[in-house]
Amino acid sequence: MFAPSKRAAQSALEDFLPKAGTDYAADRNSDYGPNRHHNVSTLSPWIRTRMLTEWAIIQSVLEEHSEKSAAKFIDEVCWRTYWKGWLQLRPAVWEEYLSARAILLEEYSGHLGYEKAIAGETGIDCFDAWATELAETGYLHNHARMWAASIWIHTLKLPWELGADWFLRHLLDGDAASNTLSWRWVAGLHTLGKSYLATTGNIQKYTSGRFSVNRRLATAPIPVPESTPPSIRPLSKLVQPGTEGRIGLLLTEDDLSASDWLPQRFSVDAVSGFLPSTAYKELGIDEKVIDFRRACLAERSGADLFESIDPFIDWCTSRKLSTVLMAEPPVGLWTTTLPVIKTRLFEEGIELLPQRHWWDEIFYPKATHGFFRFKQAIPSALKIIKEPAMTETHV
Template identity: 35%
Template structure:
């Protein structure tokens, strides 16, 4: 039986409370891939959409465990913020990836595309890799190690373009995250850390997934240690650091008619800098057209987005004691503009979107709001601003600063 990843805040809190005591064995157990995935949290989707906050996870971890015991767990929870901060300084890496996802199908030979489709459908002929592809399609979840193996297989064994493999993950993973997904694929490809890529090895699969994946050995000779030769991959675009946008971390004085816009980068407005907002209306965009036509997300992924957005709206409506609405306009900008008009909003407040799909529509949204005389105020959590400021180089310099910061946090 497949585990169910928690999505709503209530489900996430129940799962997290059950997992928090197990954090003590996370460092030694994490890398094993086992049926049911009891050794990892399955909290990816709730953390990605922030129906559960990293800040809560970190403070409860430190309240229950010593830093030494919990360090590996804290490190993994902070990896996501590291990737987010890294991408925040290089938004073009996301844009270039999306452009390649759109252009490659027109440029690649038909047989490469046919092979890519077969590998994605779980018909590569390498039984354990096919099981992983089918697992992803069926459940929307993969353990970290299987993500690494499959990405390594796609890039270095099948010699397929990393961009299309990353897109397959992005369309199916319920926790699909523009930063963690794109940058982890780049890391496997050898683009993220100079001179380092990730090669899949049969001995590693046999060690970490004995029963789960190695039952059928068909095709496994292609993964034999020493048989896999790293693909040499070039970076096509610019990966230079840019000055990231700066956002306020607190609300200013406001007596205007204000709406709260909720989007999938942060769905717990009741905790943090927006807690004291007094909106007259709350809205979120369901945007199925964009999800299915532009990003071609799986129906399971679209359904999970609906679940988290509806959950966020319901909690926000209760917290702010005001009506909320799920906008179903074909384009989110059009939906938000009608909402602004209908409620005569002078200001819309939201969490600052992270680099990714919501962030991409900001220029159009700003221009439309400006033409209506409505102010858009974007707020960043102070804890994100701090973590992002540490993510200027590799993960280990980031972690040095982050761990020093975590050790100074007041215990809740």
């Protein structure tokens, strides 16, 4: 269903484009079952790696639909950026999640309810079907994700952190921001006092009656402990490279598009890719997910693809690089790897300088509150997308 190539990604986009307007807005909430998600784009695994970029997708959509008719789809594309920007401004939330996850995995080891949930053996027909689809395909319709998370948290009374861990291990499009924060939202932590409750009627309506929902679902959310909203940390100030010395480009699975926009900004002498497979394995990420991202990264980076630090450092020194550029990684799987690589390069007299694409530069600072305040930045982005001359100046 999801081939790890630009050709497959572009083909999927072209297939979806005719439906990206009012058809999408009218039918996007329906989950017709595994391999029948024709009413939504299913582009998220490629967007996750930026094999397909948000701005290029929207540009293609606006070539076929008016801004008004495509507004709902454009909003949904921007939700992923909102989550990334929100977490980029509050990295402590990711650290807190990781700490809680580690404790809970030990505490719930052998816990019957937890084991049955991740195996799809709860006896709740819809939940078990989604658990099976997740494990087999690495994908779930967004509405199914919300329903499953609600049942996990409010009906099965399992910790949201373990549910987020379960999804992150299997979703081809899973990332720290959209996954963690979506689970927090369902639990009632993202917007305090606002939880999400799945209902039998809603599930039956939007799954075309495929499920009887053969267990009474929670009618009240779990209590949410009072907490102080996480503090905002300003975005890092990024440094431009100097004009002297050789420059290398480090591609990551978080932003493959850097192979396009960074060489347009700077003269790049060598390109390599790096997949932090140790971080993936520490989080128990499924091999299907790792293989998908590795293959996507290999297609864009070529033969020089690394998964451990020493060979990458050797590659940099052998090419006599003075600077290595990369797209700034979002908070998540690169959070622990990046400082280690930066230190090792510094010891060799090489600077590692992350850079930020104009899309993130526009949107991340706006993720200070909710999505509806955040989306006020969408017109500025659309103006750049619709005017090629402006796009070139914002590369």
